[in-house]
Amino acid sequence: MSRVKQTSSISFGSSGVCLLLLPALLLFFTQAPVCIAQPNVILIICDDLNDSVEGMGGHSQAYTPNIKRLAEKGVRFTNAHCNAPICGPSRASLWSGLLPSTSGYYGYAQQQNKWREFDKLSNAITLMEHFKANGYNVWGSGKIFHNGHSDNSVFTISPDADPDNPGASDFGPFPWDGTSFQGTSNRRDGQSHPRMPSELSGYWSSFGSLEDVPTIGSYTGWSLKDANFTYNSAADRDLMPDEVTAQWVAKKLNQTHAKPFLLTVGMNRPHVPFYAPDEFFEQFRDAQGNNTVELPPYFADDLDDVPEILKAYSGGIADYRTAGEGNDQWWKNLLQAYLACVAFVDHQVGKILDAVEDSNYADNTIIIFTSDHGYHLGEKDHKSKTTAWEETTRVPLVVYAPGVTVRNQSCASPVSLVDLYPTLNALCELPEDPNGGAGKNNIALDGHDLTPLLKQPILGHWDGPQVSLSHLNSREVIAPHTESPWALNHHSARSVDYHYVLCSDGSEELYDHVNDPNEWINQALNSAYADTKSAMKLQLFNALGFKNSISLVTNGDFESNLDGWNTFGPVTLENNTANTLAGTGSAFVSNRTAEWNGLKQNMLSRLEKGKTYHFSAWVKLANTGPDNIRLSIKQVLGSDNPAYITIDSVSATNGRFSLLEGDYTMPDSDEIAEIELLLNGPAIGVNFYADYVRVYEYQTPNIVASVLIDDGDGMISLGWNAELGVSYRLEQSLN
Incomplete structure (x- = not known):
């Protein structure tokens, strides 16, 4: 085990481009600066670090002079967000460049669901693999992947094979x-x-x-x-694991490398348990040793206007408020320990910055600092992560790219961690389509290049969406390593001024960050914000790949009546107020005499031929279950017999509502005579409820050809950017 070694702090030198030395000058130097055309990259990612960083608008007492020092050399993104507010899916999204809404990995039971076991992630080319395949040495140390989910094959040398490398995460x-x-x-x-x-x-x-x-x-x-x-x-x-990692990085930077490198550096802190050397607690004590940390802004009734489904994600701070002698003593102690761990991490960042400046790579090394997600420290009565709120979705993000970034600038554009992969591809001049080609999954990266914002943080125009996306996993049980449908989860969209959240049951949040930066007042039901909410919802749906945010189903909430719905067979169809997913109403189907009996809605006039639509509905049995319920389409073309196309089926119970969801493509035919949405399927005599039925049209891809690949199997693959958060692939025969 490495031991403590005292080192002095030095200032970060001026930046510039690496100049090729004249051959004659080599006579005067025993070691010439290493000049490699492609830049090196150091990407530092912390665990559970919120905006408690100087210059990020978080806790006013945060002490992070070294992160601030890096920010003064580059651009700090003050409106950056994770794509999932929990370790496993956040890191999987960052390294793969794929949103949870693309991969289906949202984070339910993350310990039992390893990211590489999900279909779209199993063969996704990670950032590390892409750099390694394009001539880079790729190294990593510390917490890069979620605990127990490491894939060390992505590195040039596995951390386990390097005796100086502390390896994977250790919270000790x-x-x-x-x-x-x-x-x-x-x-x-x-x-x-x-x-x-x-x-x-x-x-x-x-x-x-x-x-x-x-x-x-x-x-x-x-x-x-x-x-x-x-x-x-x-x-x-002994040195703590993060200290060993910083020491390892410094050693790497003191070596001569023939190839450019990507160094991924994972800091364990400030993840719990919050232990750190005493010197970092001293920053938050007075002369008598008393805790001087101030509590964060707090509103006692903060959860009163929060959707019920999200209240279950809040908790943990109450015990700290009442522990010991009460009076928030241990809440303040918790905050002190968290800020001490942040200061400790900042010190390790300082060691890395010192090592860069002392090395031959100072003028040609991109440095990125960020976190996998934020962390609540009492806001909304919560102590942890895994919520849809700002304290856990927002992350610090600083980017310094010599010769590209302007000095000491802030960017308020909504960006997210998934944007780092395409950004580094652009800065390092790597192919922009890592998953494209023969034998690959041909899924396009979901992020967008931040380079225009690095050059012009305030006025720069980039091709990213007007909102950043963050996805919160549902607590509904799903089978291990099964892609979770988007309709089952909760989704957050953050613009410059507003934060919109859509829950799986249709309940909503809208926060006005200009007038309410602490997210204390949910404006989703305020008519004065109706237009803003509609605009934010549309931005969210567009970013998810849908054409609009208005469901094509009539009265899918059943709030006060059954308008638009009809019986399918001799059944009784009633409006019910006792068993609802959300809101005040649902549809109740009873007195069924055949399995096909249920409820239906005519969709013929609302769906267009050749278009693809997403259907979803929530159902629950009134009888003891389980029993199967189907979501299907009755389709009639011309004089043909009806075709019944099952979109999804679920083994429903009487204990909770279950989700049915899937896609349906209208036939590209002029002879469509009948299209009906059906909910039916349980055994004779089984009654059921239906609620929150939705149909959304997918966007028509704006196809921009990007690469033509001969697959060697008689097919040509034409990859393109479909601007959907999902990707497409066109094949045509060479014959």
């Missing part, structure tokens, strides 16, 4: 009792710190200074996940 040091392990593994089972009050007892909820060495039973000392951690004093201790 943490308290240990000397005997407990996780299951049958050799991984040590972290314990609660004995100084924590009983209300906050637990491994994840504990925090504190490394100076407060724990004693649990007969064991005294700190531990890493699979090794001891020695702490004798601040000057005589």
Whole structure:
């Protein structure tokens, strides 16, 4: 284990382009600057870091002079967002360049759902693989992927094969009792710190200074996940994993490399448990050692106007408010520990910046600093991540690209982590279509090149959408490694001034960030904001690949009547108010005498031939289940017999509403005589409810040919940018 080594801080030098030295000058230097045409890249990603960074508008006491120092050299994006507010899908989206709405990996039960096991991600070419395939050395250290989800094949050298590399994530040091392990593994089972009050007892909820060495039973000392951690004093201790990672980066930068490199650097902090060296707590104490941290802006009734389905995602801060002597003492202690961990991470960033400036790569190295998602510290009564709100979707993002970025500028355009992949492709002059070609999945990257905003942060025009997307996973159970449909999850769209959230049950949020930066007032039901909400909803649907945000189904909410709906067979169809997904009404189907009996709606006049549509509906049994319910289309062409096309079926129960969803393409025919949406299928006598029925038209792709590839199998692949957040591929025979 590496030990503490004191180093002095130096200032970051001026930037410039790498100049080719005249041959004669080589006589005067024993080591010439390494001049490689393509730039190097260092991408630093933190874990659970919110906007508590100087210059990002977060906690006013955040101490991050080194991140600020980097921002003063480049562009800081003050409206950057993750694409999923939880580690696994966020990192999968960042490294693959694919949104959760494209891959289907939203983060439900993320520990059991590994990203590479999802179909569209299984063979997606990651950022690292793309750089490696195009002549780069690619290295990584620390938490790059989610815990247990690593794919070290993407690196030139696996972190496990490098003796100086600390390897994957380790949230230690943490308290240990000397005997407990996780299951049958050799991984040590972290314990609660004995100084924590009983209300906050637990491994994840504990925090504190490394100076407060724990004693649990007969064991005294700190531990890493699979090794001891020695702490004798601040000057005589082992290095924390993030410190080892920074040291490893400095060593790499002190070496001569024949090829350009991509260094991915994963910082574990400020992920829980919040332990850090005492010097970083000192920043937030007065002369008497008292905690000086201020609480974040807080509104006691903040959740009153939040949709019910989102309230379940909030929690955790109440125990900190009442623990110990109460009076928010332990809430303040929590904040102090978080900010100390942020300051600790900033110090590691400083070491990396120093190493860059001291190296031969200073003038030709792009540096990016960001986080996988944000983190609540009491806002909306929440302490953690995994919400649709600003505190967890927003991330710090700083980009410095020598010769490209202007100095010390801010950009308020809504961008997201998925934009980094195409941006680095552009800056490093790599092919923009990594998944295109024979034997590949031919899925286009979802992000957009930020280069225009790096050059002109305020007035720059880029081809990205007017909103950034973030997707929150549903809590509905789905089978392992199954693509989760977009209609099952919750979606967030952030513009310059507004934040719109659409939940799976149709409930909404709208926040006006000009007048309400803390998101205390949900304006979704305020008629004065109706036009703004409609515009934001349309932006969200456009970004998801839909033509419009208005469902083509008449009265799909059944709020007060059954207008637009008819019985399919001799059944009773009633408006119900007792069993609803959301809102005040649903449709109740009873007295069924055949499995095909149900409810229907004529869609012929609303669907266009040759167009593709997304259908969805929520259903629930009134009887003891389970039993199958179908969403289908009755299609009649000319004088042909009816064709019944199943869009989806689900094994429904009487305990909760279940989602039916899928796509249907209208025949490209002039003889379409009948098109009806049907909900039916359970056994005779089984009654059921239906609610929130929706049909949306997909956008018609704006096809721009990008690459023509001979697949070698008698086919030509024509890849294109369809501007949909999904991708398409056209094949035509060479014969």
